[in-house]
Amino acid sequence: MAERTPAVQFLSIDGKFAPNEAAEQYLPYLADLTASDHQQFYRDMAITRRFDEECTNLQRQGQMGLWPPSHGQEAAQVGSARAARPQDVLFPTYREHAAALVRGVDILDIVSVMRGASLGGWNPNDPKNGNFRNYTLVIGSQTLHATGYAMGVAFDGAVGTGDPEIDTAVMVYFGDGSTSQGDVSESFVFAASNQTPQVFFLQNNHWAISVPVSTQSRIPLYLRAQGFGIPSVQIDGNDVLASYAASKRHLDEARSGEGPAMIEALTYRIGAHTTSDDPTRYQTPEQLAYWVARDPIIRFESYLRSQGAPEQFFADTVAEANDFAADLRHRTLALEAPSLASMFDNVYAEPHALTTDQLAWLDAYELSLREGV
Amino acid sequence: MAASVEELPLAKALNAGLRAAMATDDRVLLMGEDIGTLGGVFRVTEGLQDEFGKKRVLDTPLAESGIVGTAIGLAMRGYRPVCEIQFDGFIFPAFDQITSQLAKMTNRTSGAVHMPVVIRVPYGGHIGAVEHHQESPEAYFAHTAGLRVVSPSTPNDAYWMIQEAIRSDDPVMFFEPKSRYWPKGPVDFTSSAAPLHATRVVRTGTDVTLLAHGAMVSTLLQAAQVAADEGVSVEVLDLRSLSPIDFGPIISSVEKTGRLIVCQEAPGFVSVGSEIAATVAERAFFSLQSPVLRVSGFDTPYPASKIETFYLPDADRVLDAIDRSLAY
Numbered sequence: 024m025a026e027r028t029p030a031v032q033f034l035s036i037d038g039k040f041a042p043n044e045a046a047e048q049y050l051p052y053l054a055d056l057t058a059s060d061h062q063q064f065y066r067d068m069a070i071t072r073r074f075d076e077e078c079t080n081l082q083r084q085g086q087m088g089l090w091p092p093s094h095g096q097e098a099a100q101v102g103s104a105r106a107a108r109p110q111d112v113l114f115p116t117y118r119e120h121a122a123a124l125v126r127g128v129d130i131l132d133i134v135s136v137m138r139g140a141s142l143g144g145w146n147p148n149d150p151k152n153g154n155f156r157n158y159t160l161v162i163g164s165q166t167l168h169a170t171g172y173a174m175g176v177a178f179d180g181a182v183g184t185g186d187p188e189i190d191t192a193v194m195v196y197f198g199d200g201s202t203s204q205g206d207v208s209e210s211f212v213f214a215a216s217n218q219t220p221q222v223f224f225l226q227n228n229h230w231a232i233s234v235p236v237s238t239q240s241r242i243p244l245y246l247r248a249q250g251f252g253i254p255s256v257q258i259d260g261n262d263v264l265a266s267y268a269a270s271k272r273h274l275d276e277a278r279s280g281e282g283p284a285m286i287e288a289l290t291y292r293i294g295a296h297t298t299s300d301d302p303t304r305y306q307t308p309e310q311l312a313y314w315v316a317r318d319p320i321i322r323f324e325s326y327l328r329s330q331g332a333p334e335q336f337f338a339d340t341v342a343e344a345n346d347f348a349a350d351l352r353h354r355t356l357a358l359e360a361p362s363l364a365s366m367f368d369n370v371y372a373e374p375h376a377l378t379t380d381q382l383a384w385l386d387a388y389e390l391s392l393r394e395g396v
Numbered sequence: 397m398a399a400s401v402e403e404l405p406l407a408k409a410l411n412a413g414l415r416a417a418m419a420t421d422d423r424v425l426l427m428g429e430d431i432g433t434l435g436g437v438f439r440v441t442e443g444l445q446d447e448f449g450k451k452r453v454l455d456t457p458l459a460e461s462g463i464v465g466t467a468i469g470l471a472m473r474g475y476r477p478v479c480e481i482q483f484d485g486f487i488f489p490a491f492d493q494i495t496s497q498l499a500k501m502t503n504r505t506s507g508a509v510h511m512p513v514v515i516r517v518p519y520g521g522h523i524g525a526v527e528h529h530q531e532s533p534e535a536y537f538a539h540t541a542g543l544r545v546v547s548p549s550t551p552n553d554a555y556w557m558i559q560e561a562i563r564s565d566d567p568v569m570f571f572e573p574k575s576r577y578w579p580k581g582p583v584d585f586t587s588s589a590a591p592l593h594a595t596r597v598v599r600t601g602t603d604v605t606l607l608a609h610g611a612m613v614s615t616l617l618q619a620a621q622v623a624a625d626e627g628v629s630v631e632v633l634d635l636r637s638l639s640p641i642d643f644g645p646i647i648s649s650v651e652k653t654g655r656l657i658v659c660q661e662a663p664g665f666v667s668v669g670s671e672i673a674a675t676v677a678e679r680a681f682f683s684l685q686s687p688v689l690r691v692s693g694f695d696t697p698y699p700a701s702k703i704e705t706f707y708l709p710d711a712d713r714v715l716d717a718i719d720r721s722l723a724y
């Protein structure tokens with residue numbers, strides 16, 4: 024296979040700021056970041072790690088049907104989500120808990136989905152949810168929705184005006200397994216054809232449940248986009264600064280009318296695919312150890328310490344994360360099942376005889392049971 | 397302004413309906429394969445790209461899942477996309493986006509996100525075409541919660557129903573009977589047809605009720621005429637809407653005639669006709685003087701077109717069913 028440039032990396036695995044050659048052109052995109060932005064990135068990642076663990080525990084305790092952990096992928100998600108502007112629109116898979124947090128989604132709404140108390144969880148049109156669309160469980164489907172949405176952004180003229188409040192980009196998350204889905208290829212085709220203001224953000228966590236990425240592709244996945252005419256770059260996805268800088272650049276370019284781009288973030292799912300999975304059946308201990316040594320949070324903590332972040336900051340973050348998790352646990356236990364009517368409500372936007380009749384029937388039936396008729 | 401009533405083929409009536417919808421609401425977009433420069437393989441969108449521009453009439457890449465998937469995204473952004481699937485048999489690459497995404501979006505977002513998307517599907521036989529070009533896949537979609545499914549049988553209905561479908565905030569599967577694209581019929585531009593989901597009585601009679609949608613309606617009218625010549629009074633209903641089904645007029649008709657024959661080009665097994673037969677048995681059991689009969693395409697793949705006339709129900713098969721029904 025051809026030689027290729029290494030993935031964009033600013034932070035070495037021991038947390039030293041040492042941009043590699045590939046990172047040089049991305050350096051300007053870090054220029055505006057302050058120490059407090061850095062601390063925000065750290066808090067986002069640490070809080071996510073903590074509530075993610077809490078959710079796994081809650082699932083083990085029977086409080087949720089399923090939980091897909093984001094453990095190990097926090098830097099890829101936080102860097103990309105923090106690079107987006109408020110008006111940008113993000114289309115997730117089902118694992119972008121850190122990105123959801125950054126955009127303002129109440130994590131309880133994700134829990135509600137995984138607990139079986141709601142299908143979609145949150146209202147993506149409510150401004151408090153930061154244009155973070157709903158999770159999508161059919162692998163790859165959301166890439167087409169994102170591309171269509173981005174076509175609409177362009178038709179609305181919200182691209183390339185030069186007004187930073189108006190110009191809008193769309194970012195879609197997807198996994199390495201999903202790249203084999205036809206919908207992902209079709210979304211590349213439609214994005215290239217329409218030159219959509221869009222960033223494809225691939226988290227290559229090396230596994231699709233138990234299937235290694237080598238089964239999905241014999242070339243590095245970022246190269247695949249180039250076959251569709253979409254510029255692409257590979258980054259160290261466990262380096263939050265690389266994720267931020269690459270996302271910032273490509274989102275900026277998308278907003279200014281330069282068309283779509285694709286980012287492949289090399290990361291790793293440290294642990295199970297979901298709480299139903301047993302990763303020891305397919306992950307080797309050596310592989311796991313290799314990636315644990317590249318833990319994105321530990322790496323960034325070393326960097327912040329080297330920059331003089333005080334001990335108190337880390338202690339405060341631990342306390343904040345614990346409070347966050349405790350509050351989430353508390354509210355999870357209080358979540359109630361939805362009403363029966365909610366099954367029939369909103370099947371259609373306008374009344375439909377079938378669902379109207381069936382709800383009336385169910386109400387009467389339930390009433391007859393209660394009254395012992 | 398056009399004269400208030402004009403004789404038009406169904407394809408041209410659709411074209412006029414699309415034009416009216418696009419002129420009324422600039423969020424309405426057309427998208428599909430070959431619909432721009434060419435005007436669609438059936439010319440239903442002829443002239444619309446010239447009139448409304450390339451941002452409103454999109455020649456898309458050749459990928460049906462991509463068409464519907466991006467239409468979903470456009471709807472999220474506030475557009476009202478009207479997708480053309482080039483032929484019935486090519487809708488299946490989009491089946492996942494239609495049934496798992498489009499149909500469920502409103503429900504899974506508790507009504508926060510609506511999907512005002514219309515999917516136009518030229519469907520059905522009688523045109524002597526090759527494989528995958530003559531199918532009637534409507535039952536798959538009628539079976540799916542969250543979709544509305546309609547099919548006009550006349551130019552007038554086509555003109556009005558396409559506009560109503562576009563105005564609906566729900567996804568509408570719009571099945572266009574392609575063998576009826578060319579015959580002309582009156583289109584009344586001033587007063588609208590029956591509501592989108594209404595079953596309509598198109599011929600009144602007293603002895604037996606015939607029911608169909610799309611192209612089969614004209615077959616039923618032929619059969620009814622022959623039966624009338626033989627002294628049998630036949631009522632003919634045009635279903636028009638397959639989801640929801642407007643059962644009121646069907647039940648009323650069965651209460652009058654006591655006999656129902658449901659006809660369709662589609663295969664009969666687990667079909668719209670099956671559903672109607674079951675529901676009529678539940679709701680009008682004591683009015684029935686004979687079992688509800690189905691006259692359908694066979695449960696085979698659509699055959700080679702040289703023998704399609706043996707597959708598709710014709711007036712003789714309908715007349716045979718009338719005889720069987722009356723024999724009870």
Ligand SMILES: Cc1ncc(C[n+]2csc(CCOP(=O)(O)OP(=O)(O)O)c2C)c(N)n1
Pocket residue numbers: 116118160161162197198199200201202228230231232292296
């Ligand atoms: C169309 C489809 N097929 C199968 C599944 C079951 N499934 C859920 S997650 C998954 C693996 C996805 O891998 P990847 O895209 O790499 O994302 P990751 O889970 O690693 O984040 C599979 C096969 C699904 N959800 N959708």
